Amino acid sequence: MESEIRRKLLEMFTTGEEEYVSGQKISDELGCSRTAVWKHIEDLRKDGYDLEAVRRKGYKLIKKPELVTPDALRLGLDTKKLGQNICYRETVDSTQKVAHRLAQEGCEEGTLVIAEEQVGGRGRLNRAWHSPKTTGIWMSLVLRPQIPPHEAPQLTLLSAVAIVQAIEEITDIKVDIKWPNDILINGKKLVGILTEMQADADQIHSVIIGMGINVNQQEADFNDELSSIATSLSIEKGEKISRATLVQAILKRLEELYYQYLKAGFAPIKILWEAYAITIGRNIIARTLKGSIEGLAKGITPEGTLMLEDLEGKMHYIYSADIEL
Ligand code: BTN
The missing domain is CATH 1.10.10.10 (Winged helix-like DNA-binding domain superfamily/Winged helix DNA-binding domain)
Structure with a gap:
């Protein structure tokens, strides 16, 4: 048709x-x-x-159908910009790669790349991201914010807040954020966010926000290694969740928070993020490329950097790390 x-x-x-x-x-x-x-x-x-x-x-x-086709997503999508232009694939290497290419070709802000399955999905530190067919949400969103490049990581925290709020709205499930961008239920990973940027020294061309959400996987869909560290909304809720409805809710929340952020800055987002974060106020180990630091997570800076006070009382500012709680 x-x-x-x-x-x-x-x-x-x-x-x-x-x-x-x-x-x-x-x-x-x-x-x-x-x-x-x-x-x-x-x-x-x-x-x-x-x-x-x-x-x-x-x-x-x-x-509605259970796929995340453009038609399924458009039916009931209540946004002005985000997701108005959709690039849909049944199978793709990585939505992130497609989004990078579209961004380079000048696609409009808010373009969404979404796939039923990724065969080369990747996460932070280039780790593989398991993205089986039609069970999860594998999507990348292109934004073009007029902000200094060093502020782009704030968009990761903003996206985490939008996803948490959308999950709560659609499923009533309460989830936690682990700095900077993991969303967990009872310590098991539910969502991963990968924010990447195309920029010059002083100007952002695009920010690509990759989101991987475990939605309808069942226990048997996770191999032994994954089942001890990952979970899905359906496992937690005991019923299937509509992926299209969840994508729509995420895009709506993201759009609201994004325009609020462009107008009012990061401060209001920071307050929301802190309310969902389980990292702050706890003893943690931050594994960085330079080594591990153990100490008390004191909070995040106005830029979104993690402040970690080590056992000798020295403050460390962490830009990127794996956090062990
Ligand atoms: C992480 O926690 O390491 C981030 C995982 C990000 C996965 C998403 S799935 C959609 C997009 N495409 C990718 O290849 N990765 C991101």
Whole structure:
């Protein structure tokens, strides 16, 4: 089905006042025959849309498909910019790589790259990121903030807050943030965020925020090594979660926080981040490339850098590390 017709058709199901949309109304609005309407509806069904047809009433959308296709994401997406341009792949090496390429080619701010599966997903320190088909959210977002390059890490913390809030809104599950950007449930990893930047010395061209969220994996989907350190929302909640709904909620929160940040700076975001962080006020070990430092996590600076007081009382400013709680 041509994408414009599909977009109009899906819009009728979300914006219409009445629950059922009549075949006549669809045919009028799309300017096509009733037979063509029926074909369009069948096409949607093939793509996983559950549409009920009732004589003399019309069609009703019962359930969206479980994929994260552009159509599934657009149905109910309440943002102005983020996710308005979507690059969707069934299988991809890494959404991060695609996003980098699109950013270089000048794609618009808010462009979202999302895939059902990544075969070369990667995390911080170039570690492999397990991204199996249709169970998680594997996506990268292109932003173009007019901020100094050294402030870009703040966007990692901002993204963590947006994801935590969206998870709470959609699932009612309370999660914790481990500095700088891991989201955990009972110490097990649920979300990883990888923020990368294309910039000159004094100007950002783009910031690519890569987000990996374990959503519908079951225990058996994690191998032995992963099952001791990772979990999914579905394991914690005991039911399947709609990935598309969660992506929409994340984009909405991210957009709100991002524009607030561009206007008011990092201070309001810092307060929110601290409320979710489990790292602060605890004894931790920070493993950096230069070695490990043990001490008390005192807080984060206004830039988002971790302040760690070692056992001798000396303060360390940590820009990048693995944290052991
Ligand atoms: C980490 O915790 O190390 C960060 C993991 C980031 C994974 C996401 S999944 C979508 C995007 N594409 C990638 O290859 N990585 C990020």
